[in-house]
Amino acid sequence: MTNIFDSTANVKTELSKQKYIASDEIATIVYLSQKLGKPLLAEGPAGVGKTELAKGIASATGRELIRLQCYEGLDESKALYEWEYSKQLLYTQLLRDKLNDTLGKADTLAGAADQLAKEEDVFFSERFLLKRPLLKAILSDQPTVLLIDEIDRADAEFEAFLLEVLSDFQISVPELGTLSAKHKPFVILTSNNTRELSEALKRRCLYLFIDYPTLQEELAVVRLKVPDLNPKLAGQAVEFVQRLRKADMRKSPSISETLDWANALVALNASNLDKTTLEDTISVLLKHEADLQKAKRQYINPPPPQQPRPRNNNDEFGRFSGN
Amino acid sequence: MPRPYGEHKMESRILQLIAALRASGVRVSLAESAESFSAVDIMGIQDREQFKLSLRATLIKDVKDIPTFEKLFPLFFGTGQPPMMGGNPTDDMTPEEAQMWAEAMKQFAEQMRQRMERLMNGEPLTKSELEALGRMVGLNQADNLNYQNWMAQRMMRALAFPEVREALKELMEQLQQMGMSRDRVEQMREMIQQNMQGMQEQINRFAGERLAENLSERPRGDNIDSLMNRPFQALSDADKKLLQREVKKLTAALRTRIALRQKRMKSGTLDPKTTIRANLKYHGVPMEIHHKDKIKKPKIVVICDISTSMRFCSELMLSFLFALQGQVRKTHAFAFIDHLESISEDFSGANADEAIQSVLWRMPSGHYNTDLGWSLQNFNDGYMDTLNSGTTLIIVGDGRNNYYDPRLDIFSLMTRRASRTIWLNPEPPTLWHGDSDMPKYAPLCDNVLKVGNLRELVNAVDELMTK
Numbered sequence: 001m002t003n004i005f006d007s008t009a010n011v012k013t014e015l016s017k018q019k020y021i022a023s024d025e026i027a028t029i030v031y032l033s034q035k036l037g038k039p040l041l042a043e044g045p046a047g048v049g050k051t052e053l054a055k056g057i058a059s060a061t062g063r064e065l066i067r068l069q070c071y072e073g074l075d076e077s078k079a080l081y082e083w084e085y086s087k088q089l090l091y092t093q094l095l096r097d098k099l100n101d102t103l104g105k106a107d108t109l110a111g112a113a114d115q116l117a118k119e120e121d122v123f124f125s126e127r128f129l130l131k132r133p134l135l136k137a138i139l140s141d142q143p144t145v146l147l148i149d150e151i152d153r154a155d156a157e158f159e160a161f162l163l164e165v166l167s168d169f170q171i172s173v174p175e176l177g178t179l180s181a182k183h184k185p186f187v188i189l190t191s192n193n194t195r196e197l198s199e200a201l202k203r204r205c206l207y208l209f210i211d212y213p214t215l216q217e218e219l220a221v222v223r224l225k226v227p228d229l230n231p232k233l234a235g236q237a238v239e240f241v242q243r244l245r246k247a248d249m250r251k252s253p254s255i256s257e258t259l260d261w262a263n264a265l266v267a268l269n270a271s272n273l274d275k276t277t278l279e280d281t282i283s284v285l286l287k288h289e290a291d292l293q294k295a296k297r298q299y300i301n302p303p304p305p306q307q308p309r310p311r312n313n314n315d316e317f318g319r320f321s322g323n
Numbered sequence: 324m325p326r327p328y329g330e331h332k333m334e335s336r337i338l339q340l341i342a343a344l345r346a347s348g349v350r351v352s353l354a355e356s357a358e359s360f361s362a363v364d365i366m367g368i369q370d371r372e373q374f375k376l377s378l379r380a381t382l383i384k385d386v387k388d389i390p391t392f393e394k395l396f397p398l399f400f401g402t403g404q405p406p407m408m409g410g411n412p413t414d415d416m417t418p419e420e421a422q423m424w425a426e427a428m429k430q431f432a433e434q435m436r437q438r439m440e441r442l443m444n445g446e447p448l449t450k451s452e453l454e455a456l457g458r459m460v461g462l463n464q465a466d467n468l469n470y471q472n473w474m475a476q477r478m479m480r481a482l483a484f485p486e487v488r489e490a491l492k493e494l495m496e497q498l499q500q501m502g503m504s505r506d507r508v509e510q511m512r513e514m515i516q517q518n519m520q521g522m523q524e525q526i527n528r529f530a531g532e533r534l535a536e537n538l539s540e541r542p543r544g545d546n547i548d549s550l551m552n553r554p555f556q557a558l559s560d561a562d563k564k565l566l567q568r569e570v571k572k573l574t575a576a577l578r579t580r581i582a583l584r585q586k587r588m589k590s591g592t593l594d595p596k597t598t599i600r601a602n603l604k605y606h607g608v609p610m611e612i613h614h615k616d617k618i619k620k621p622k623i624v625v626i627c628d629i630s631t632s633m634r635f636c637s638e639l640m641l642s643f644l645f646a647l648q649g650q651v652r653k654t655h656a657f658a659f660i661d662h663l664e665s666i667s668e669d670f671s672g673a674n675a676d677e678a679i680q681s682v683l684w685r686m687p688s689g690h691y692n693t694d695l696g697w698s699l700q701n702f703n704d705g706y707m708d709t710l711n712s713g714t715t716l717i718i719v720g721d722g723r724n725n726y727y728d729p730r731l732d733i734f735s736l737m738t739r740r741a742s743r744t745i746w747l748n749p750e751p752p753t754l755w756h757g758d759s760d761m762p763k764y765a766p767l768c769d770n771v772l773k774v775g776n777l778r779e780l781v782n783a784v785d786e787l788m789t790k
Contacts, residue, residue, distance in 0.1 A: 008373065024372060024373075024376075025376055028366070028372075028373050028376040028377070028380075029376060029380045031366075032362050032365060032366060032376075032377055032380060032381075033380075035365045036358070036361060036362060036365065038358070041384070043386065083604070085603035085604045086603060089603075089606065193386070195578075196575045196578065199350065199352075202384035202385070203352050203354055203355055203384070205384070206362075206380040206381060207379075207380055207381075207383055207384045207385075208380060209386050209389060
């Protein structure tokens with residue numbers, strides 16, 4: 001059973017049931033996109049939950065999620081459809097007798113060709129059409145959620161080709177004619193903003209920019225997804241991640257990395273964010289050697305201050321506790 | 324059905340916002356503006372935040388434009404609430420206190436007294452008063468949001484705000500001397516302070532709104548259009564800043580165009596996977612041969628004259644090349660005035676503006692003479708190996724050599740090594756005389772393009788990358 005959102009508040013509650021915490025901004029734009037029947041273009045740094053949003057919407061509405069992962073060199077035959085030649089060949093082999101029967105009735109060559117032409121449709125029917133994600137989403141009997149992931153990785157040509165699908169929800173197959181959607185899929189495109197998307201594509205979408213979450217939002221996500229982590233430690237961990245994000249890193253830790261880290265802390269049974277725990281687990285957060293070194297220098301083993309100052313014993317941990 | 328007045332007003336307000344967005348350099352298409360209306364129809368305008376988001380999601384399609392929107396939105400759709408006023412401290416005065424107040428006020432001149440009473444009573448300014456103030460300071464001629472604070476300050480000065488503030492201080496002191504209690508005076512001072520802040524905010528908001536409205540009424544694009552056609556030499560520093568912003572937008576468009584138009588090389592190694600796949604329909608007989616697809620990206624060596632006369636042209640050219648790194652296999656950049664320096668390192672990693680600044684800082688233009696001949700000699704000594712059959716050589720310069728040896732021997736060697744040589748010169752051929760060596764260099768080049776303004780430069784870059 002598929003259902004639709006009937007208000008922005010409804011979007012929020014339904015998504016939170018799917019363990020996705022949507023901000024007012026996200027809820028409003030998702031609702032709007034459903035109401036207008038427009039694709040939603042979600043942009044933002046990697047790992048802030050753009051793909052999760054699509055999954056959340058799919059399960060909240062009870063629709064099937066069809067995902068098209070983009071990459072350089074993605075073309076129509078992989079995104080749209082392809083004729084299944086091997087199956088066609090196999091069928092002709094197996095149906096040879098039947099074909100002989102049909103064609104045998106004709107007296108002349110021209111007659112046989114006519115007979116064959118009548119049966120042509122058998123071989124170019126949906127039976128032999130290998131549906132790729134886009135066609136699948138359009139022909140599905142049930143309404144679906146179509147996720148076109150990381151569109152910025154695909155070539156500019158592919159973008160141009162998406163335009164027909166996104167504005168009219170139809171696909172032209174030369175042998176079959178134009179196939180229109182039975183149900184308009186809910187389309188979500190994501191982009192990591194590695195290149196500028198074309199104006200034409202942007203024009204057809206609603207735009208949602210998802211940035212790194214605020215401290216409160218991120219804490220809520222961690223509490224929801226990793227309930228085993230004790231609240232105090234969760235607070236410290238999130239605060240530390242937020243601080244790392246402010247520093248100039250080659251790759252800032254994303255929410256998904258925060259969650260990985262939180263899980264790691266649970267697995268290690270950590271009770272406090274002390275120096276050894278940090279040193280052991282920080283590689284979960286930072287994936288570049290240079291970033292790791294920098295974080296170790298700045299946050300874990302900060303250089304001693306120029307003027308030696310009296311230090312109390314809690315200083316080491318106090319740096320990471322919220323206040 | 325005729326729409327109620329309120330709604331109509333809202334529509335024209337949204338259109339004004341869109342016009343202001345366009346005037347600030349955000350691209351908003353007709354389809355998008357139509358869509359913003361349907362979004363607003365759905366979400367309604369009761370909830371201000373949702374109203375804002377419905378406009379933003381439909382109009383703004385780029386993170387870079389979000390700050391512009393956030394700045395303009397409150398100016399067109401203010402909260403509409405009157406500013407915070409502190410209240411009227413004279414309301415609850417005892418008769419003696421009121422007596423003292425009246426006594427103290429007598430000491431001030433009539434006009435000042437009106438203003439002060441105004442502040443004491445906590446009345447906000449009326450619309451027509453604000454209009455009059457705005458006219459007084461020339462608010463209606465300005466359409467740059469950066470002037471908001473300045474305009475507001477001028478309006479406050481027109482209200483004699485600083486003097487009133489001083490006078491109030493005096494008044495308070497007098498009241499205290501007359502024997503009003505300290506707490507009471509302090510309380511009054513605070514209230515008046517709040518009234519003043521309220522008025523200040525009101526003025527500030529009014530200035531912002533008026534500027535934004537003016538911005539939305541400004542004829543669109545004319546400004547930039549004429550700048551694009553203006554010769555480089557005639558550009559002021561302010562113009563250059565404007566143009567730099569335009570260049571960013573142009574490169575985005577160029578990049579898409581170039582990516583689409585770049586030639587695909589149809590030679591190269593066989594791609595067995597796609598070949599087998601494509602030939603399934605021929606029963607596995609390889610009728611269509613597929614090769615590994617390779618995009619033919621040019622390799623560029625660019626030599627820029629960054630002497631004073633050529634600086635801006637070179638700067639723009641470099642920022643184009645930098646922005647187009649993705650469409651190019653490798654760029655070697657050199658700059659010269661009297662000698663040649665490699666500036667490729669400046670362009671690795673950093674952003675374009677910074678890179679160009681650092682180059683210009685390292686090679687400041689001085690009173691020494693441009694010497695292309697010697698610079699070519701430098702190139703010959705150190706960098707000749709950057710040129711090979713896949714390279715496009717670009718020279719940006721006016722070819723004026725101050726009667727030094729043009730070193731045509733080296734130049735012709737360079738053109739023979741490179742697959743293509745293109746010279747970008749701001750001067751048309753009719754001006755190639757005097758100390759210009761262009762007539763000697765030109766026959767050796769594959770193409771000499773006149774690049775005297777930004778539009779010509781954009782065309783030249785386009786031609787360079789797609790042919």
